[in-house]
Amino acid sequence: MLKHSFVVNIGVAPVIAMLLSGCTLDHHRSLPYDAWSLNFFAPDYMEVWIETADVVDINERLYRGAGSGIPAMGYPRALSKGIPAEFRGKPEGWRESPGGKGRRVTGADLPRLVYVRWQSIVEPQTYEAYIEIPESTRQLMRKSEDVFCAFDGKVITDYRKLLVVGLAPGGIAKVWLGGPCLKSTEVTRVQGTINPEGPYRGLSDGEYYFLSEESKSYVDKFGIPYGSW
Template sequence: MINAKTFLLIIFCLLVSSCSTEYQAEPQELDEWTISTISPKYYTVRGDILLIVGEKKQGGWRGMIGKTTMESESPLSWDGGERFHSGYSINSDELPASFYIRWHSLANKKTYNKTIKVSEDVRNKMREYHDIRCGYYDLLLPYKNNILLGLAPDGMISVFLNGGCFDNELQFKVQAVEYKVADDFVYPELSEEAQAYVDEHGVPVGIW
């Protein structure tokens, strides 16, 4: 006959085994991702419109990325810990096939637009599971689930992938084209600090 102590030990072992089995279950598939934007420091941009076509090409999403895009730590690079800022979040396991973006560059008062195709290779990188934890709370953040668009004042777009535990990984660059705005369109002003920098250094071309 099993005594009480032995019975409790068996129950405990069964619970531990159950928890272990649950912990080792197959990882959950990627079902949420974002498209975010960033501009070089002082070269402020404002997102206007974002249209996303899903990979099944049966529908998509529409939204604004953000009134003021976050800036990098340097005027001449994309360096910094910036990620998921000015982001547009999508709750879906369907990833993008392409997207259209239009934005205003305040430094040189120009508006750009571009349709960008997302390759199967990029989508596969987003879906790839990595057993990786990071941060103060040691959270499991296994996916490169953020497409980060570096929007330069000359219209160049640097397309990165990153995630909670991943730094920016450049995928490719594309050149946007200038978009003709209405004659009475008024561009917002730069901050005093940004305007002083642009007045001194101008708007470089071809460095981002």
């Protein structure tokens, strides 16, 4: 079993690297705010370890490591220990207006492509997906909207600058676009492919990131709801 501190230099997929050919040094950013965020989440109990998420913006600039690690998930809870008396999570389907967790892609222009490679630990399997971001999505990211924000207690001008990716067993990657006070809207759904190198680009002797006892127990009892995502 791998420890939490296992770290491997996993690099970037060759296809992403090829996209940089002919890249220009001119860098004109078209977004009307400082940065947009790339966030991730997974369905309850369907634990995921993101090896890397890399971004190519509309200026053909590559941003490696725009995402990695454990995405947001409802269950198991962060401080959960052992197997609960009752499983309260519902992994089937997608939550409404998901948020996820991640980081700001500082310095990048609007996204053209997101590459993500992740371990679906409950299966276990290693997947990768190339997510093309439509121009219609970038237009929404540029557009301001006036909305009442409960956090501020007033009407504010907000932008859809949160790109949210849900990762599910079977290699499914679904994308939403939202704002801090704006409801998320669906962008696209991608069927990822199995990465033949396996976990950590083949550098871990086939060992995956550890699976919690709670999630393992849930899957042993109820299985994985393939087809619901």
